[in-house]
Amino acid sequence: MASDSTRPRQATIHDVAAAAGLSRGTVSRVINGEPYVSPAAKAAVESAIIEVGYVPNTAARNLKTRRSGAVALIVHEPHSLFLEDPNIGAIVLGTNSVLSDADYQLVTLVVDSNRDSERVADYLRGGFVDGVIIISARAQDPIGRAATGMKIPAVFVGHPPGLADIVYVGIDNVSAARTITERLLATGRKRVGMIASALDRDSGQDRLAGFREALGERFDPDLVVEYPFYSYDSGLAGMRELLARDPGIDGVFAASDAIAAAAIDVLRAHGKAVPQEVGVVGFDDSAWALRSQPQLSTVHQPAMTLGQEAARLVLQQIAGDEIDTAGVILQTEITWRESA
Known part of the structure; x- marks a missing residue:
């Protein structure tokens, strides 16, 4: 040395x-x-x-300007799902593109446990970042409460339950779920179930609400199974449970494309043809939708644009601009393929 x-x-x-x-x-x-x-x-x-x-000397400059030149992106997902979910990757890329153009550094933090939550909250209090973007925040979320309590510039992707007057960007999950379920019903399906996930956050709750609205009086709570994550494993377990409850099920709305892809694999293993016997639709229009055989009918949500808008909103707050907390809602559309 x-x-x-x-x-x-x-x-x-x-x-x-x-x-x-x-x-x-x-x-x-x-x-x-x-x-x-x-x-x-x-x-x-x-x-x-x-x-x-x-x-x-960045450290000296930061002391002078009281700015770190960094923005944290906090993802509330298990480490395995962080790597598996293409939407998270697209949001990260969209966020980084805007921050990079503004000469800001993106710091990505994954929250996988209560210990992670405490550690990340302490990190935010330390002044290491000028702002924070939070993805997949849950109800009673300690990170969200810490960010809003510190008055640090913060933007949520989605609107976590229990937090009012926050800056957020998202989509209309209720309307999107209702629309794709109605289209699935229009193909003649009579016994339609749902593999619901993430009911501790707004996206999961709203997708279930939209599904229920589409079915109206035909809604059967026994044909809804619930799992904590938008994951392939949730789809495997969920489809098996739906088939056990009703072997004659002929339609499935999966709360994410990863879940839908797994559901198709289970149906195929049980000798059921998709879409001839069972129609399946997903949500996201991610890489899972094209990987699936047959390819998925799904809701296209603009994941990269969500990241870009979140980055713009946090930079505006850092600059001292006044932001409307009514939220920015981006448009979705139905992408119809062979699975239904």
Whole structure:
């Protein structure tokens, strides 16, 4: 290991000024992106930075501006589901694209346990990020309450139950679920069940509500099974349970594409043809929808745009702009394929 005497000296702003032949003040204005610097001076400073290998002291700048230059993206899902769910990936990419354009760093944090919740809440209190975007927040969510209690700029993807007057971006899950269930019924299905998930958050509750509205008096609570996550494993267990309750079931609304894809696999294993004997529809229009055989009829939700809008809203708050807490609702549409 190199000693302090042998370790290469880090270039300073004085070195940049000397190499550029300009004052330290001019160099500082260029580095901090301030106005009133000539194009020639800007070019000279940029060339000198490369020449001397100068790296800005971000920590010192953050102390001066009281900004970290980072935004946290908090995902409330098990680690395995974080990797499995294409929607989460699309939201992350959308968020990062907007933050990157604004020269902000995205910090992704996965909450998989109560211990994670406590750790992440402490992290937010430490001032390491300027804002936070929260995905999949649950009812009585400690992270959401911590963020709103600290008055840190925060945006929720979805509207968690129990939190009022928050900034959020989402979709109309009730309307979307109702519409695709009605279309499934229009194919002549008589015994339609649902594999419901995530009933501790708004998306799961609203998709079940939309399904129930579509069925009206035909709604049978015995044909609804509930599981905690939008996962393939939930679909496997849920479809087996539905078949055990009613072997003559001829239609299934799955609360996510991963669940729907698993349901089709179970139906095939039980010798039931999709869609000839059982029609199946999902929700998300994710990679699962195209992976499934047959491909899924599903609700297309704009996952990447959700991330982009969330990032824009948190940046507006960081800048001090006033934000309407009525929420931003993005449009969905039905993508109809062979599974129904």
